[in-house]
Amino acid sequence: MKKIFVFSILVVLILISSFSLNAAAFSAEHANFSIVYDDFKIPLTTFSIFVMPGEGIKISIAEEDRDKQYVIELNGKSFENERSFKWQAPAKSGYYPVKIKEKNKNGSGSEIKLNVFVLHPAHKMNGQYLDGFKIGSYPNIPADKKTYYSKPTGFLKIEKSLLDLNLTPHFKMNQFVTNQSNKFPQYIVLQESLLLKLEYFLEEVNKSGYKADTFGIVSIYRSPYFNKKLGNNTDFSRHLFGDAADIYIDNSGNQWMDDLNRDGKSTIKDSNILFDLAVKFDQKEEFAQLQGGVCSYKGNGVRGPFLHIDSRGFHVSW
Numbered sequence: 001m002k003k004i005f006v007f008s009i010l011v012v013l014i015l016i017s018s019f020s021l022n023a024a025a026f027s028a029e030h031a032n033f034s035i036v037y038d039d040f041k042i043p044l045t046t047f048s049i050f051v052m053p054g055e056g057i058k059i060s061i062a063e064e065d066r067d068k069q070y071v072i073e074l075n076g077k078s079f080e081n082e083r084s085f086k087w088q089a090p091a092k093s094g095y096y097p098v099k100i101k102e103k104n105k106n107g108s109g110s111e112i113k114l115n116v117f118v119l120h121p122a123h124k125m126n127g128q129y130l131d132g133f134k135i136g137s138y139p140n141i142p143a144d145k146k147t148y149y150s151k152p153t154g155f156l157k158i159e160k161s162l163l164d165l166n167l168t169p170h171f172k173m174n175q176f177v178t179n180q181s182n183k184f185p186q187y188i189v190l191q192e193s194l195l196l197k198l199e200y201f202l203e204e205v206n207k208s209g210y211k212a213d214t215f216g217i218v219s220i221y222r223s224p225y226f227n228k229k230l231g232n233n234t235d236f237s238r239h240l241f242g243d244a245a246d247i248y249i250d251n252s253g254n255q256w257m258d259d260l261n262r263d264g265k266s267t268i269k270d271s272n273i274l275f276d277l278a279v280k281f282d283q284k285e286e287f288a289q290l291q292g293g294v295c296s297y298k299g300n301g302v303r304g305p306f307l308h309i310d311s312r313g314f315h316v317s318w
Contacts, residue, residue: 026206029169032109034062048115048167049192051089052154060084069103093120119154133187136225139235148312155187168199170214180226188221189242193311197290204281210260216250218306244310256304268298271305282315291315
């Protein structure tokens, strides 16, 4: 009888342990189909795109998924197609939610929530300001840089009411707030390529055995004004152009890089682990479109170590 009791307790403990592990497991949050926008293939259940007022938008269904019908819910109306959807962005800047769904399907993976953000045009700036938020002046782009740099034509408005909105499955709007100010609204530049890289790199990090539900953020967008205020002399930091992020893993919630190598300290050795993973990421053919800069930085007493990644279009490390 005692053996049966002990055995029962062991079974219960194993089941509890198994449940806890499954509950804590990372979920990539992919839909049952993929869409294509601006040559990027997007399988994520939530994604965001950034367009100018009145711009033509085309969302295609990935070629391998065109064996069924899809429905797009747009402006309170539904439209069906098996290949693509085209429409014109509203003339008014703001946030417009869209859904693309498998016809007659429900449940996890059957739809993609698409956040369409109509940007605030750069030509509406008042000098160096947009709605009281100081952006500064972007440099003229020399001919040898025009392949990978262009002045922003519009800015994403961050409002308090949108801070809890998921831009992708694992990244919320509040993670993209600048360090420039604690007031709202703020205006930033953000590229779809960076959102994709953050999500895919997060998946690769978890596959490598380092648990992270999201990344801690040191910095993403920096305006030309704020970049200079911080003492950065370069006019061509990728942070000015919306496709760079300084990140770290922070499961403890203390806004400091976790001890990834388990030596009892948080040092550049921990960010170097992410550096190695980022270099391998850029070497994979499936992520060739998202290649970019990679650099590991040590802490300085104010912040812990972190990793710089970007999606400039070619790999470089320093």
